[in-house]
Amino acid sequence: MRSSKRFQFLSEPRAAGARALAAWARKRQGEDALPLQLRPRRVYILPTRSGVAAGALLFVMLLAGLNYNNSLALLLCFMLGGVAIVSMYECHRMLVGLKVEAGHVEPSFAARGAELTLQFANDDSRTRARLAVRCGACAITRFSLPPAAVQVVRVCYPGLTRGRQRLPRLELSSDAPLGLFRVWCWLHLPLEAMVYPAPAGQRPLPPMGGPSRDGTQHVSQSGEEDWAWLRPFREGDPPRSVAWKAYARGGPLLVSQYEMPSGAHRLLDFEPLLDLSLEQRLSQLTQWVLDCEQRGASYRLVLPGRKVPQLAGAAQRRACLEALALYPP
């Protein structure tokens, strides 16, 4: 809604009203569980600005028809009114009976957008047109569902803070077919977003070490030596590890291979980063985890009061990032 400066003083009560409405809807509808089918009881509909304007126009036409005693003008007015009301039902039908089959939020980093994936199914014999999903302050995603179709829709949700975040309610709406009415419903889905700390920090990676027999860390002397050699490209190698420079010089496609002595790994420790604030520390650790992943290096994360178990591959990354996201546990 365009809010002009003149009505600025209304913004406070309006926001309070919106909050009260949201609380009322939440209380009325309760928690949703997937999969769900939208019942008429929770589908709301109101005229849009265009709808109100069209209503005013029809009223003027009605007055003119009555005043001029012109039967045909009245008939025209009644026909148009009828079409407008039919469009209200059609609009309502855009949402009623719509199935929300599944929902999922990919883990994301704070300050970057989270991506919410929803799967919708249309059992109706009509196309559900101009559907729009909105999640809090996020950008609107628009789509339409042909008859008997299933569609996966991605909604970007920006600006979540670190941790396990409950997504705000989803608003599903449509203004089809004429734009005179807008139908909407609110979904309170049990979806949680895992938000990792935003990766940041310039500190160099902790050097390579390995568990020695006495439990102390073996520290390698140079920061560079973990790079070992180049080997020929094999299918499935990540593009980021390709030695593009060598390739550009006209050589074969080669891949940087990092040294990975068995048992040797980098220790990503929370404790030594004393001069940083908590969030900065977590950001730095996140950055390190990502760096290690990029290099394919082996690493271990140590947080106060939390031991992240050593896992293989993607599971390790996830476990570490989740531990960082949920710190303090």
Add this chain to the structure above:
Amino acid sequence: MSASPLDAMDTGERAPAQTVGVVLAALLGAVALNLHHTAIWCAPLALAVAAWRARTWRARPKLPGLALRTAAVIVLTVAAALHFHSGGSMGAAASLLVVGAALKLSETATRRDWLVVLSAALFLLLAAVLDAQSLWRMPLYALELWLLCSGLYALGAGRDAPSPGMLLMSSGRSLAAALPLAVVLFLFFPRLPGAFWAVPNPNAAVTGLGNELEPGSISQLAASNDPALRVRFNGALPPLSERYWRGPVLHDFDGAIWFRGPPNLTPPAPLQYSGTRYQYEMSLEPNEHRVLIAMDVPTARPEGLDSVWTYDYELISRTSLLHPVSYQLTSYAQHRGPAALPAAEREMDLDLRREGHRNPRSVQLAQQLRSRAASDAAYVASVLDYLRRGGFSYTLDPPLLGPDSIDDLLFSTRQGFCGHYASAFALLMRAGGVPAHVVTGYLGGEWNRFGNYLLVRQSAAHAWDEVWLEGRGWVRVDPTAVVSPGSLSDQLAGVLPGEPGGGSHLVNATWILTAAQAWQAANAWWQDRVVGFNFTRQLSLLEQLDLGSLQWRALVWLVGAAGALWLGLMAWAQRPRSGRSADALGRAWRDLERKLELSVAARAPHEGPLAFAERVGRLRPELGPSLRALARRYSRLRYGPAASAAELVHFRNAVRAWRPRLRRPRGAARR
């Protein structure tokens, strides 16, 4: 009101080709419907701009500078406003709308712009409907409404507007759904007996009787085939000689023209009626004189119309008759009265002062004849006798008369028509001391057997006289009937019920006649029942439904109940229904799942077909092999190389033939 962020975003988006096409078609259709009253350059202007936009709709058009645009706006607006003189207010308004739509069209870019153009088309349709309501226009109006709604649907769909065919289908469906509601509201939505605000006269020049009688004016009317009124009788029809449809009464004569003067609204003395009683319904076309034309003098004012008696026994409508009106009246074959004529009235109908001593020979003739006659009645008879025997003839194309027009008619040309003879007769009466005035109206009518009504055309316009005789009151005298009985029987002739010979002079091509009559009847029905449906008609409809005494409350309840019923029907019609997927393979697989849903297991949303077959196989080992084979086949068809239609049919048939056995085999049960 729901504020949608979609509004702001969507109105700025571009309209796709099909939307542009439908909106342009709707606009041109609306312009075409207003051709008859817009300025002559309006249609070419709209056509040119539309053709240009149809070629360049993709881009925001490159417009000339602000000064030039402003000049174009001013020039075109002034030109449209100047059209007010020739096209009337509605024509000027329609011209302005065309100008506005063309100017807006020249700069359309976003969806909102196209919406403005479509609204202009809607208002143009309204202007056409307000101005012209002939039956033949109805299909065109319906078509235009359909196009407009398709345009609304196209704009509503935004970027994903479907094909024009689909648009026409969805708008047609919703128009069809809206029709029952529109009909109910049309019949029962409370109408107004009057108007909220004064209505300007849309038709400055209505053909028909006026407030004065110049002998020439009737011959102009004689050339007009437009309907003047229709009469529908409940019961007996009057004989030919009594079909006098009485209109404005004229008192003032200036030697050439009879004037009506301001109506005298003193209530007239009651008459005594006798003879056959006729009940009938008149449908009167718009006219200037506001007289509710009746068969001779009716017994009472019509119900539902705001009308008033004049002293001349005319019924005058208090509101101007801009639209066809219908009213019910009762008349009798004969009437007598009033017994006495007040002095003022007598003086007015004897007054020859305005005439200013013209027509001296006529006055002399009158005095001669009067002196020989024993009574007023005998005088009337002798004047009629004079006219009958004086060698007078009836013609619609008489020679021009000089300033002493009655003298010229009676003593030199001896040719004229009803206007001339009525005028001459009244003068002779007044000069002979018998109060007389001229009555204008219509005579006769054609019987329409499809509509069972008498159609009276403007060409049936007639003028006659009324004289006041002691002991009898006002008596109708038609001097034209005396001069030329044949011309009147021609006028009275028509295709009359039970008188097959009546139309002998008409073309004998009966099917043309039949078709023309059927079309007239349809038109009459349309004008009368649909266009003319008003407060009065609504009341009589309610009375027919036995709801008359409830009136407004009944209307409110009726409209409410019918509306609620319609809303319920709509809700039912718009309930979600399971649709048929366009994907034949998916449908076949879904059939298979349905067979398993009740007896074994339903596929979970996350489960693929192969995994589902595996799971069912574990639950019901005897189904496993065949089901796994079907699932593999499905996967191959779905994800493998493009499947042929025959393969799809085979798969579907295999699914149909496949059944899960409901009873477990014994071996499985024992395990």
